[in-house]
Amino acid sequence: MTSSSIIMAHGSGGRLSNMLINELFFPAFNNPVLNQAHDGALLTMECNQLAFSTDSFVVNPYFFPGGNIGDLAVNGTVNDIAMCGAVPKFLSAAFILEEGLPINDLKEIVNSMAAAAQAAQVKIVTGDTKVVERGCGDGIFINTSGIGIINHQQKISPENAQVGDVVITNGYIGDHGIAILSQREGLSFETTIQSDTAALHTLVATILNASANVHLLRDPTRGGLASTLNEIAQASQIEIRLQESAIPIRDSVQAACNLLGLDPLIIANEGKLITIVPQVDAGAVLQAMQQHPLGKESAIIGQVLDRNVGKVTLETTIGSLRMVEMPLGEQLPRIC
Numbered sequence: 001m002t003s004s005s006i007i008m009a010h011g012s013g014g015r016l017s018n019m020l021i022n023e024l025f026f027p028a029f030n031n032p033v034l035n036q037a038h039d040g041a042l043l044t045m046e047c048n049q050l051a052f053s054t055d056s057f058v059v060n061p062y063f064f065p066g067g068n069i070g071d072l073a074v075n076g077t078v079n080d081i082a083m084c085g086a087v088p089k090f091l092s093a094a095f096i097l098e099e100g101l102p103i104n105d106l107k108e109i110v111n112s113m114a115a116a117a118q119a120a121q122v123k124i125v126t127g128d129t130k131v132v133e134r135g136c137g138d139g140i141f142i143n144t145s146g147i148g149i150i151n152h153q154q155k156i157s158p159e160n161a162q163v164g165d166v167v168i169t170n171g172y173i174g175d176h177g178i179a180i181l182s183q184r185e186g187l188s189f190e191t192t193i194q195s196d197t198a199a200l201h202t203l204v205a206t207i208l209n210a211s212a213n214v215h216l217l218r219d220p221t222r223g224g225l226a227s228t229l230n231e232i233a234q235a236s237q238i239e240i241r242l243q244e245s246a247i248p249i250r251d252s253v254q255a256a257c258n259l260l261g262l263d264p265l266i267i268a269n270e271g272k273l274i275t276i277v278p279q280v281d282a283g284a285v286l287q288a289m290q291q292h293p294l295g296k297e298s299a300i301i302g303q304v305l306d307r308n309v310g311k312v313t314l315e316t317t318i319g320s321l322r323m324v325e326m327p328l329g330e331q332l333p334r335i336c
Contacts, residue, residue, distance in 0.1 A: 006101040011131025020129060024107060028114040029093070029124040041125035043090060047149040051086035053077055054145035060334040062109065062139055064183045066175075066194030069142055070109035072270060074116035074124075075199045076221070076336060077144040082201035083217045083273065085156040085208060086148030088120060093127040093144050098137030109140065120199040122146070148201075152208060160215040161236035165304040166282035168275050170203060170289055171297035172196070173225055174253040174267035180335045182256070191252045196271035203273065203294045210288035211281040218274045221336055223327050224266040228274060229302075229312045230326040239309040242302040242324065244316045265314075266327045268335045276304065 009016040026035065033041050055077050062069040074091065081088040093113065097106070117124050175196040182193055200219065208214055220228035225247070233240050249264050257264045271294065277285050282300060289295035312324040 004103055006097045006099055006103065006106065006131055008099050008131055008133065010097065011129065017129065024110055025127065025129070028110045029117070031123045031125065033090075033123060033125040041090065041092070043125070043147070045089065045147075045149060047151065049150040051081045051084035051148040051150055052146070053080035053084070054143065055080060056141065056143045057336055058138070058141050058334055059180065059336055060138060061183055062105075064195055065179045065192055067197040068109055068112055069140060070111075070113035071116040072195075072197050072336060073142040073144045074113050074120065074122070075197050076270065077146040078120045078122060078199040078201055079219045079273070081146045081148035082199075082204040083219055084148065084150065085152065085154060085204065085214070085217060086150045087205070088122045088146055088148040088201050091117065091122050091124045091144050091146045093124050093142065095127070095129045096137055096141040097129065097131045098139050099131060099134040101139050106140065116199065120201060154208065154212065154214055156214055156216055158216055158218070158232050158235040161232055161238050161240070161276050161304050162215060162278070163238060163304055163307055164279050165215055165276045166279050166300055167229070167240060167242070167302040167304070168277065168282065168286055168289065168298060168300050169225075169248070170200075170273055170295040172248045172250050172253070173220070173269055173272060174249060174257065174264040176270040177224070177267035177332050177335050178253050178256045181260070181332055187256070189252050189256055193250070193252050193256065196269060198271035198294055200271065200273050200294060203289065203292050206288050206292045206295070207275055207285055210285045211277050213278050213281055214285075215276045215278070220269050220272055220274055222268050224264070224268055225274070226263070226265040226312070226324050227326050229324065232276070233312050234310040237308050237310050239305040240302055240312045241305050242312065242314045244314055246299055246301045248297050248299050265324060268332065270336065279303075
């Protein structure tokens, strides 16, 4: 590299753009499809059904406890594909870089993306890079899109929750949002709260192997459990009843929420999922999830009640019942 930081010429399409691509992106994401240097990726896939997803990542700060914007971008799109019940295969990666971004920061982010893609067994096969003037981009934004293969016959849909179903999550909620907030605001707690960012597709495969009747899968990212479950309740027109005492929340996250006046149910997650399955399969699914490295703290947190309701309620630890509303806006912006 001829510069220690991004300059406008890196987005010009000329020599410096070519150097950025050939000296940084191609070596990190090296695979035969990408190396064709085509305008797009030529893919060969044999299947009956595909899942496709796209997402943009603008997290601030772009380095945080437990990860950075790079592995977050890979894991986030891998998870969106996995929540469709698909096996992720290919990703695209588009970068919007701000003039002045240190090249070493970009290298670390790209290398973390490469490591996350390798761990998830997906290939980054195409992409794009643009550079904006200093002060217009906040360092780096990343867009990732992904394709996955659906190789089963299960119907997984937000509209598929049924009365009597059980709601299961794979562990502690709120870690990611509080990790970002503490880093952004310079807050310190007795223990370091780290992001839970992780690729969940192997956990999804475990769930699908444990039950042939998985009704839905979702990852509660922005808006947390509250938004995700309200979306499901409205789509399926049912009531979801949560048990407050059953929801896994770290003491440090709960303490941070109490201090800041936040509800942990609306805090973002990046390595958590919700699955809704029939009561008869709940035990087998829970046991299988608890045996997976990303599901050791899995718990049944609620059940599906009456139809034609479209709401989420919470039975509190003192026995009262309260509505869990969908957040009006983001309490914690720029967390993904």
